[in-house]
Each structure stands twice: as structure tokens, then as C-alpha cells.
Amino acid sequence: MLHGRTIGFIGSGNMAEAMIRGLLEAKLVTADQIIASDIVEARRQQIHLRYDVETVTEGRDVGLKASILILAVKPQDMEGALHGIAASVDQTKTVISVAAGITIAFIAERLPAGVRIVRAMPNAPALVLAGAAGIAKGEHATAEDLQIAEVIFAAVGKTVVVEEKHLDAVTGLSGSGPAYVFLLIEALTDAGVKVGLARDVAGLLAAQTVLGAAxxxxESGRHPAELKDTVASPGGTTIAGLYALERGGLRGILIEAVEAATSRSRELGRR
Known part of the structure; x- marks a missing residue:
């Protein structure tokens, strides 16, 4: 699907680098099929040296060369980025945005009419090729455009297709979710220290436990509740710990965290 296509990145930050690395490691494209722009010379040099891809200063040059454009700039820089590429984008190109809170309508209003846009919400674990992304297609995007986006994000993790109205919820769950899990790992580590383990030992056990449970x-396809019950034997240690978690309201707190992040994402989208 990506054979013979050039993929261009507008912005070469961490997410763009993760996607470049994922595409190359999965052998979906070769280095000469990728071009990336960045206003910072040092960053352009890093990307070129690490991945042997072409780098340029202006997004306009990316727009002229690439048939798939990935908008990977910060949300506050999107206006300028779109202005820079508008003259080099037409209805033959697939435009994919990974900028949080920037709607398809916002992008469409600043590019020529009929441009094919897919909006994506990836998350930080894409940096280690274990991300989770929600993607939604715009009015003029084709089924092939959506498939292209799925293939690209599958190179850095798991992908789900949703309606754009659900991307705020994706942001609240998987977009912000890594921070909740980092906090959980930190708390489990502190707990291990409290009951006598060395911090490095507790940290390793906590992180590996979260990874293994996920x-x-x-991989099992079983419901988390079913898996939980296989660990919790009658009158044992696990059920005692689960009781403490339920008594402390962990389940409700996590639900509230996702709701709060989702609400904030909606607010940012209305700015």
C-alpha cells in the first residue's frame, strides 16, 4: 500500500521520529521514501543521521514531494504549518494529523477545498513501538486513505478506527492513559520499598508486572475481570489486596481521571 509513495513529515519531533523508526523497522518503506521538515537545524541533522532520510527546513518542500503528509507539529504551531503547505497540497494527497485537539474542520478550512484528511490521536508509547492510536477520517478522505493511516500507525502499535467525535475520549483514555500507568508503577514501586524491597528491585518488578498483565x-482475549479472578484465590493474598483497592475507590478514581481528561480535550478543541 505504501509502495512507491513518499511520506512527508511536517515537524520532526518525538512522535514523527517514532513513526519514521516504526515504518523503517517494519520495512514498510525505505529511507528514500521519507522526507521530513523541521525549523531547528540540529533536529534535522539528528533525524538525517539516525535514519538516512532527507530533511528540509520548509514544510512547503515536503508538500511538493510527498503524496502522504503527516502533520506532526505542536497544536499551537499548526496554523503556521498549514499556511506553509497550503499551496503545495491538493486533492491527490493524503493528509494525516497527529496534533492533539486540532479538528479536521480546522485543517480543512486552511487547505484547498476537498483535501483528504485523516485525524489521529496516538500516544507516548509509540516511542517504543507499543502505542495505541485512534484514527478518524474526514469528509473527503477515502477508504484507502484510512487504510494508509491504519498501516502507518500499526507500525508503532495498535490502531482503532472511530468517528471524530470520539477522539476526545480516545485522548482521555489512551492519550493521557500512559501518565496514569506511570503513576501506578511509581506507587507500586513505593509500596515495594515500604514493605522492604530495594527501590531498583521494586521498580523492575512493578514495571514488568504491568507489562505482563497488559x-x-x-494476547489471551479474555476479559480483565476473568484474568483477575484466576489470580485471586479464596482467602489469599490477592483478594486481600483487591479489597483494599476497592475500599479506596481506585476504580472510580480512574474513571473520573478519564472523564476529566476527555472534558479538557473537548475544551481545547473549542479554542
Whole structure:
């Protein structure tokens, strides 16, 4: 699907680099099929040296060369980025945005009429090729455009297709979710220290436990509640710990966290 296509990145920050790395490691494209822009010379040099891809200063040059454009600038820089590429974008190109809170309508209003736009909400674990992304297609995007986006984001993790109205919820859950899990790992580590473990030992056990539990959910296909019950034997240690978590309201607090982040994403989208 990506054979013979040039993929251009407008912005070469962490997310763009993760996607470049994922595409190359999955052998979906070769380095000469990628071009990336960035206003910072040092960053352009880093990307070129690490991945042997062409780098340029102006997004306009990316727009002229690439048939798939990935908008990977910060939300506050999107206006300027769109202005820079508008003259080099037409209805033959696929435009994919990974900027949080920037709607398809916002992008469409600043590019020529009929441009094919896909909006995506990836998350930080894409940096280690274990991300989760929600993607939604714009009015003029085709089924092939959506498939292109799915292939690209599958190179850095898992992908789900949703309606754009649900991307705020994706942001609240998987976009912000890594921070909740980091906090959980930190708390588990502190707990291990409290009961006598060395901090490095507790940290390793906590992080690996979270990783292993997530793999069990993804690879077994079983409901998390069912897996939980396989660990919690009658009158044992696990059920005692689960009781403490339920008594402390962990489940409700996590739900409230996702709701709060979702609401904030909606607010940012209305700015």
C-alpha cells in the first residue's frame, strides 16, 4: 500500500521520529521514501543521521514531494504549518494529523477545498513501538486513505478506527492513559520499598508486572475481570489486596481521571 509513495513529515519531533523508526523497522518503506521538515537545524541533522532520510527546513518542500503528509507539529504551531503547505497540497494527497485537539474542520478550512484528511490521536508509547492510536477520517478522505493511516500507525502499535467525535475520549483514555500507568508503577514501586524491597528491585518488578498483565489481556482475549479472578484465590493474598483497592475507590478514581481528561480535550478543541 505504501509502495512507491513518499511520506512527508511536517515537524520532526518525538512522535514523527517514532513513526519514521516504526515504518523503517517494519520495512514498510525505505529511507528514500521519507522526507521530513523541521525549523531547528540540529533536529534535522539528528533525524538525517539516525535514519538516512532527507530533511528540509520548509514544510512547503515536503508538500511538493510527498503524496502522504503527516502533520506532526505542536497544536499551537499548526496554523503556521498549514499556511506553509497550503499551496503545495491538493486533492491527490493524503493528509494525516497527529496534533492533539486540532479538528479536521480546522485543517480543512486552511487547505484547498476537498483535501483528504485523516485525524489521529496516538500516544507516548509509540516511542517504543507499543502505542495505541485512534484514527478518524474526514469528509473527503477515502477508504484507502484510512487504510494508509491504519498501516502507518500499526507500525508503532495498535490502531482503532472511530468517528471524530470520539477522539476526545480516545485522548482521555489512551492519550493521557500512559501518565496514569506511570503513576501506578511509581506507587507500586513505593509500596515495594515500604514493605522492604530495594527501590531498583521494586521498580523492575512493578514495571514488568504491568507489562505482563497488559500482554495477558491483549494476547489471551479474555476479559480483565476473568484474568483477575484466576489470580485471586479464596482467602489469599490477592483478594486481600483487591479489597483494599476497592475500599479506596481506585476504580472510580480512574474513571473520573478519564472523564476529566476527555472534558479538557473537548475544551481545547473549542479554542
Amino acid at each position: 500482554k495477558m489481556v491483549l
